[in-house]
Amino acid sequence: MIEFKNVTKKIGSKTILENINLTIEKNSLVVIIGSSGCGKTTSLKMINKLITPTSGEIYINNMPISKMNTIELRRGIGYVIQNTGLFPHMTIRENISLIPELKKIETKEAIASKTNDLLKLVGLSPEEYLDKYPGELSGGQQQRIGVARAFATDAEIILMDEPFSALDPITRSSLQEELFSMQQELHKTIIFVTHDMEEAIKLADKICIMNKGEIAQFDTPENILKNPANDFIKDFIGANRVWNTPEFIKAKDIMIKTPVSVSSSRNILQAIEIMKINKVDSLLIVDKSNILIGLVTLKDIKRSTAKETKLEEIMEHNVLSVYEDDNILNILELINSHAIGYIPVITKDNHLAGLVTRSSLISVLSEQFLDTEELSNE
Template sequence: MITFNDITKTFPDGTTAVDQFNLTVEKGELMTLIGPSGCGKTTTMKMINRLIDPSAGTIYIDGKPVSDYSIHELRWNIGYVLQQIALFPHMTIRENIQVVPELLKWSKKKTEKRTDELLDMVGLDPSTFKKRYPRELSGGQQQRIGVIRALAADPDIILMDEPFSALDPISREQLQIDIDKLQKEIKKTIVFVTHDMDEALKMSDRICLMREGSVVQCDSPEQLMKHPQNDFVEEFIGNRQSPWLKSVQEVMKTDVHSLYEQEQENTVTIPIKSTLEDAFTIIQSANQAVFPVVDNDQKIVGMVTRDEMLHYFYQQEKEGASIL
């Protein structure tokens, strides 16, 4: 758990980047910080691992002030993924991934096992990629290495500072999917900074919308869209009322037993955080009548069917909503 208690950061030139900021990031939660340029989101994130120290207030990790940790202990237990990937160009992929485990004096056997596990997790064959150099990888592949390098020493916390913004749209979307899958497996506490509201809505457990260094609203993506607290929130979210961008919960039935009475092998499921567009893509690609909707723990929380979704879009169109 990460707790910000009345955090203020004022720089020597008099600029107050963060102003009496209060927030709790729960263990295993993906919290996104978002807001206009200059709102203080990156400064806030960098204070967690003390790349920047606050001018006032206290940040706690699991109830202990970050200032009480040794700087090496703190940073070795916090993975950090940047927009600029910053892989070491003269090191192989293996060597890049193993930097922190070697500093922590892991055994060679343990380090190699961890390297192979991580490469497998992001779909990069260890036997193919371990001996390559960063210049031999695509931008999307390099960013995957950046992500798993941050995970190499199995840290409790991961910081991600606009990690996908330099990628092409296809690579960016694939990495968003990868991170979502990884988070389901590893359940790390992730603080994610982005300027892209669609990305935030797609990936987050909660979104903290900031303005002038303070929290304006912190809520789940669904609550943020349905119940913006003021005009600023509504304007920042923008016009996202297309039915395709709504949550799959719009059409989900929660009477699970009547819809899906027996367990089936190789059943395709739909994550609870999916948009209707995401859900429809899954439905179209699978030969299945009923689709369980699952939470982050893969527990079934509801069901959708193709017919119900088509009926929903038909009703929306009748009521004048654009479905394009």
């Protein structure tokens, strides 16, 4: 865990960072984003003591870093920058294994085998590349080596300062994928600086948006897109940004939270009354603890003539439903492929939570095109 506590940096009379408080959980990937000059690099360089705060303190696993040995600290932190900083006179093998060898913790064999594995992890064949020099590799390949080298140190923490910014979009996108899947496997604590929101959303567990030396919002990508803290954040992420990432729009965001439901011991006559009163043509059937167990439609009811018949005798048992966290794309797909007009939403333990109907979908989708705030002011 890395914590910034009241960290301020002044250079002369200029305030570069103003009272930064930030907690980065162990094994999480935090992206720091903001426009040029807002203090991203300065924040990052404070973690490996390339820059010292004017006041405040940074803690790593509850230890103030000002009290830690700088060389030891840096050996435990991987650092990737834009132009890799590979040593041009060393082979790829030597570049990757340099720090592990300096640390003298692992045997030569262990280091060699790890170097091989890491090269494979970043998508390069060890046989082909281990004995080449950085100058013989393309920019994208060099950057892959930079990433491999950062992971080679067995560092718990990896700092990455716009590592992919200078790459073409295709190479960049494939390196983002590599980094993402490496993180799924290796669970490092990664602080990744970028000025690209797409990249942030793709990689981050949490995003820290900075503005002029201060933290403007620190939250998960989903929460930032759904609840931008202020107009600065809204402008920064772009209006209606959430629509570019519909996977963040969940059933629970668009469902009707009070669907009409009844017990299966109701009879047909009662069901018809309840439908009339609520102006619906189907009823969700739940058991005593509100678990969804069935559905009856007006059609089912009309088929049956005996008005005392209990709903449990005629209800459909296999009701298609979605979970609260299923996203709008899953829901649209189900509604389309089954040609249905609505779909119940259930919790993880099958309790009825709500109902998504075609009209609730339309009202959500129309928000994308109508300025609802303006409408409600009129």
